[in-house]
Amino acid sequence: MKLPPHRLLLAAILLLRCAMCTFSAKNCPNCGTTPVPYPFSTAPACGDPQYKIRCNSGTLLFDTLNSSYPVMSINPSIQRLVIQPASLLPNTCVTSDYIYEGISLNESLPFNITSDNTIMFLNCTESLLRSPLNCTSTSLCHVYVNSTKGEAPCQAAPICCTFRAGGSSTAHRIMVRDTGCRAYTSFVDLDSVLPVDKWSNPGLAIEWVLPQEPVCGSQADCDGNSTCGPAANLSGVRRCYCTGGLHWDPIQGICAHDATCQNDGSCGGSTKTALIAGTSLVIIQDG
Structure with missing residues (x-):
C-alpha cells in the first residue's frame, strides 16, 4: 500500500533522527506523567547517580543536605532546574x-x-x-x-x-x-x-555541571557504539567512551554522530545545514 506524502515525510524525519544518534545511557521512566530527562536518576539502574532526584507519588523532589523541595521545572538545554522554596x-x-x-x-x-x-x-x-x-x-x-x-x-x-x-x-x-x-x-x-x-511564583534556580560518559564495570554495561575504558582523571574508574565517528552528547546522554551536512561537501557554505538533535523543557504542572 502506498503511503500518503505526509506519512512518508514523517517516516523520513524519524529515520533521520535515528541515524543521527544512538542511546548510550538509560533514561529513567516518567515520574507520574512527568518526564525525567537525562542525567537525572530516580533509581540505581537509570540516569547518572551523581544527579539523583526522587520520585514520590508522582512528584519529583530535589534533596538537599537537610531537606527536600518539589521540582517545578527542568531545562536540560541550559542545565537548570527550579525548585519550590x-x-x-x-x-x-x-x-x-x-x-x-x-x-x-x-x-x-x-x-x-x-x-x-x-x-x-x-x-x-x-x-x-x-x-x-x-x-x-x-x-x-x-x-x-x-x-x-x-x-x-x-x-x-x-x-x-x-x-x-x-x-x-x-x-x-x-x-x-x-x-x-x-x-x-x-x-x-x-x-x-x-x-x-x-x-512569577517563587522559585529557586539550580544549575548542574554537564555529566561525563556513563560509568561502566565492563563492556556489558555499554552499548555497541561505546567502549568501556579507563577514565583519564580518576584511577580505577571506567567509562563508556563513544567509538569512532561518534561523540558524547552530555545533554541528551547519547553517543551522537559527528556533525554532517545535508548536502555533499563541507559545512562551510551558507546553503549547507549541520544536523543537530533537539532538547526539551520539562514543566511540572500542579495537580
Missing part, C-alpha cells in the same frame, strides 16, 4: 526549613545555586543592616512584603534585605537563623520593573 509556617514570618537553617546543597555534587535568583531575606535582625545586602527602606523586599501577593505576617518585621544569589557565599547555601534572618523567598529571572502581581 520553603513556605512560611502558619501565621509567622518564619520559613518551614528554618529548623534546618535554610537550604544547603551538597558541595560534592554537581549542583549550585545560580545568579538568576533574586533572594529576599525576611524578618531580619539589625545585624543585617551592616551587611552588603540591600536592606534599605526602598529594597525590593519591602515592595513585595507590602503587596497583596506578599507575605502578610512579614509586614510586622521591619527589616528585610534583597540580593542576587550566585556568589561564593550563596552558591550552595541560603541560610536562615536567629542571628540573621528567619525567612526567605526567591524569584527566578525577576523583572523588578513589573508590578508584584505580575511576578
Whole structure:
C-alpha cells in the first residue's frame, strides 16, 4: 500500500533522527506523567547517580543536605532546574526549613545555586543592616512584603534585605537563623520593573555541571557504539567512551554522530545545514 506524502515525510524525519544518534545511557521512566530527562536518576539502574532526584507519588523532589523541595521545572538545554522554596509556617514570618537553617546543597555534587535568583531575606535582625545586602527602606523586599501577593505576617518585621544569589557565599547555601534572618523567598529571572502581581511564583534556580560518559564495570554495561575504558582523571574508574565517528552528547546522554551536512561537501557554505538533535523543557504542572 502506498503511503500518503505526509506519512512518508514523517517516516523520513524519524529515520533521520535515528541515524543521527544512538542511546548510550538509560533514561529513567516518567515520574507520574512527568518526564525525567537525562542525567537525572530516580533509581540505581537509570540516569547518572551523581544527579539523583526522587520520585514520590508522582512528584519529583530535589534533596538537599537537610531537606527536600518539589521540582517545578527542568531545562536540560541550559542545565537548570527550579525548585519550590520553603513556605512560611502558619501565621509567622518564619520559613518551614528554618529548623534546618535554610537550604544547603551538597558541595560534592554537581549542583549550585545560580545568579538568576533574586533572594529576599525576611524578618531580619539589625545585624543585617551592616551587611552588603540591600536592606534599605526602598529594597525590593519591602515592595513585595507590602503587596497583596506578599507575605502578610512579614509586614510586622521591619527589616528585610534583597540580593542576587550566585556568589561564593550563596552558591550552595541560603541560610536562615536567629542571628540573621528567619525567612526567605526567591524569584527566578525577576523583572523588578513589573508590578508584584505580575511576578512569577517563587522559585529557586539550580544549575548542574554537564555529566561525563556513563560509568561502566565492563563492556556489558555499554552499548555497541561505546567502549568501556579507563577514565583519564580518576584511577580505577571506567567509562563508556563513544567509538569512532561518534561523540558524547552530555545533554541528551547519547553517543551522537559527528556533525554532517545535508548536502555533499563541507559545512562551510551558507546553503549547507549541520544536523543537530533537539532538547526539551520539562514543566511540572500542579495537580
